[in-house]
Amino acid sequence: MFLRNIQLQREKIDSFSSYPFSIPAIRQFHELEITKPVTFFIGENGTGKSTLLEAIADKCEFNTAGGGRNNLYQVDSAASDLGDYIRLAWLPKVTNGFFLRAESFYNFATHLDQVEAEAMKPYAAYGGKSLHHQSHGESFLSLFLNRFRGKAIYLLDEPEAALSPNRQFTFLRILHDLSRNQECQFIIATHSPILLGYPDAMILSFDNGMIEPVEYEETDHYRVTKYFLQHREKFLNELFADDE
Template sequence: MKLNRGNQYIREVYLREDLITSYKHYPFNLPVIRHFQHILFHPNVTYIIGENGMGKSTLLEAIAIALGFNPEGGSLNFRFSNFDSHSNLFQYLRTVRGVNKAKDGFFLRAETFYNVATNIEELDREPGGGRRIIDSFGSKSLHELSHGEAFFAAFIERFQGNGLYILDEPEAALSPLRQISMLARIHDLVEQGSQFIISTHSPIVMAYPDAKIIQLTEEGMSETTLEDSNHYFIMKQFFEDKERLLHHLFN
């Protein structure tokens, strides 16, 4: 697959180790930070994967904030907060941007998408506004849709191309069929000059061809392939020999 290098809006991220005085406390005690290597992003799609507790969502959140996104999600123009739960890791990151500037951008995270939907409705109720924000999401209130439908509507309707899109565990709201449809939409947007950074547990979501997959473990981070990832191996083992695996699990 041809690489769209012209749409590499973020090239690298470094950890400012000179600013860290101790690795004993959160978020610096996370495996991803204790063994941090600078990340070279793929011009099209980069996946950050790993078991729970490795720090992938914390890292993705910090990257998004360092690039100017709201901690709870949304576009660069969103400035709301229901609960300040994000870490200060973003203050210790240095991002290296590409030559071109993205025309669009969005930080989409399943965990706080309800808050984004609420903020959209609040902004659209304010007097004197222009075009409704919700019209960019398909015009129907996101609260009137299921979580998965609202999440997918944002992905299909709101993302316009020529953008930098950061997705935190999008599979949490999507069925397997929707996850497959999501790959098709990712491809459309890459062809339209977009770059993606995605944190995920789903082997379906991480199946985009020629993407970079960075796997986080207790030993640090390393580049891998879909077929060599722990997520793929476990799912493959489960479906190929489900009875034996369940037998050992239950006994």
């Protein structure tokens, strides 16, 4: 564990009526203690989980379009609006890590093609070949298996976007191997009920206008998925009732 505390410097904010401070969970946010090596941010779209994750990445000096400190490229709308207003507390501080932004991963892969072309061992940290020459899921796993190591913090925004259910189980094993000796810390924004099942993780919900811890079985991800799998026909009949 490295990142221990996140604070919103509310005294620096002129108005809570403008984005991103107008987001209910951000508007109510004061301070957050991180107590587990693996932490999940959950919530409906627009609740602020990716906004806060992006701000943490910005404060870590990672590329907010995706990458680490040394990945210098730009993507439109990839800047953080919140990064200047949060304070991070470390024990100890680490500078190694990576920010995975699923929606701009293509741009990161293109950036790698440009910088790895003249390397002595191109793509050594990414499975030995261009991420563009792998399937979307394979490229994600190549990143996780080869780039992620050492004492580092990894910030992942919807890593399940490219992973099949079976590959999500593979990713859970990677999480276990990297975090079990507290060598790596993960903060992950996700909608996946599979990933959220990781044992002894901290789950923070951004729903209901605040950031608060929840148990796995209390999440909508678990309850809705469980209900659908157990009552699929009833669920679909209710969903399509207006079509009859």
